[in-house]
Amino acid sequence: MNANVRYSVIIPMYNEEAVIQETYRRIKKVMETTEEPYELIFVNDGSADNSAQMIEEYSYWDESVKLIDLSRNFGHQIAITAGMDYALGDAVIIIDADLQDPPEMILQMIEEWKCGYEVVYAKRVKRNGETFFKKWTASLFYRVLAYSTDINIPVDTGDFRLIDRKVCDELKRLPEKNRFVRGLVSWVGFRQKAIEYERDERLAGETKYPLKRMIKLSLDGITSFSYKPLKLAGLLGALLSASGFLYLLYVLYLAIFTDSVVKGWASVIGITLTFNGFVLLMLGILGEYVGRIYDESKGRPLYIVQEVYQGKKKPQPVGL
Numbered sequence: 001m002n003a004n005v006r007y008s009v010i011i012p013m014y015n016e017e018a019v020i021q022e023t024y025r026r027i028k029k030v031m032e033t034t035e036e037p038y039e040l041i042f043v044n045d046g047s048a049d050n051s052a053q054m055i056e057e058y059s060y061w062d063e064s065v066k067l068i069d070l071s072r073n074f075g076h077q078i079a080i081t082a083g084m085d086y087a088l089g090d091a092v093i094i095i096d097a098d099l100q101d102p103p104e105m106i107l108q109m110i111e112e113w114k115c116g117y118e119v120v121y122a123k124r125v126k127r128n129g130e131t132f133f134k135k136w137t138a139s140l141f142y143r144v145l146a147y148s149t150d151i152n153i154p155v156d157t158g159d160f161r162l163i164d165r166k167v168c169d170e171l172k173r174l175p176e177k178n179r180f181v182r183g184l185v186s187w188v189g190f191r192q193k194a195i196e197y198e199r200d201e202r203l204a205g206e207t208k209y210p211l212k213r214m215i216k217l218s219l220d221g222i223t224s225f226s227y228k229p230l231k232l233a234g235l236l237g238a239l240l241s242a243s244g245f246l247y248l249l250y251v252l253y254l255a256i257f258t259d260s261v262v263k264g265w266a267s268v269i270g271i272t273l274t275f276n277g278f279v280l281l282m283l284g285i286l287g288e289y290v291g292r293i294y295d296e297s298k299g300r301p302l303y304i305v306q307e308v309y310q311g312k313k314k315p316q317p318v319g320l
């Protein structure tokens with residue numbers, strides 16, 4: 001698309017000053033070996049530390065560096081999306097800033113891309129240095145997601161991947177707000193190829209995905225690609241009301257044809273709590289969908305850019 005840039009590497013960062021220098025150095029080294037023009041797009045997702053200033057500094061003397069400075073923290077998935085809007089390359093690579101994804105694998109991705117695959121994603125066969133809880137919940141999430149959806153979202157695969165210009169352009173046409181990028185990439189289709197790797201430990205700093213954010217991401221993933229939770233709620237509702245009705249028949253039978261009656265308080269409170277709990281749960285599930293409809297209907301932009309740094313020039317987002 002652009003004769004001057006063959007590869008765009010998108011690096012979202014949120015308070016990554018402890019690693020960002022090393023990340024820059026390692027990614028740069030790998031991209032140099034391609035001997036083709038490339039750009040490094042750092043998206044600063046509202047960091048409160050010095051990560052943005054460090055990259056801004058680099059951008060003055062390294063013209064392959066572009067810094068997209070967002071006006072606040074919009075979240076990892078939105079930061080990636082912002083990077084895509086500014087990417088010029090024929091192939092776009094997304095990689096975390098904490099070196100958990102080895103940059104050296106980019107070369108392997110590029111090889112597969114040159115063989116004709118439009119999406120090359122990195123599948124984690126092992127995760128080093130993460131807590132048992134994180135590994136377990138992540139693994140559970142990917143399996144629930146795979147079960148819930150009809151499209152084929154690969155399990156144990158994060159956002160570390162290479163996508164072709166065509167895929168990037170298609171993704172830019174999807175306006176949804178609560179984005180689950182890896183699912184969207186699967187939804188878009190094209191020829192996809194997995195390469196396997198062992199995920200390293202974070203080089204320094206802490207995870208920016210505490211439990212709350214992981215739950216949000218999981219819910220975004222599931223609600224964006226599946227109605228199954230709603231169907232499941234309906235099915236359970238039908239089962240519960242059927243069993244309630246049978247129980248009622250039993251109670252009537254006892255009252256009419258025998259001398260005994262079902263004793264009161266315990267059974268009433270038990271049934272009331274179960275059924276009310278169930279109704280609230282269903283409402284909660286419904287709420288997850290309705291809230292997302294509300295987000296869509298507001299039509300706010302996905303993110304706001306405070307400043308773009310590249311040398312002294314300020315590039316415009318492509319196609320915006």
Ligand code: UDP
Nearest residue numbers: 012013014045075076079096097207208209
């Ligand atoms: N990140 C971001 N915005 C956020 C949270 C995270 O841009 O609100 C970036 C972060 O700097 C890193 C990547 O997203 O480059 C993945 O985050 P992290 O490594 O903390 O997640 P984990 O690997 O622990 O799942």
Ligand code: MG
Nearest residue numbers: 096098100202
């Ligand atoms: Mg990480």
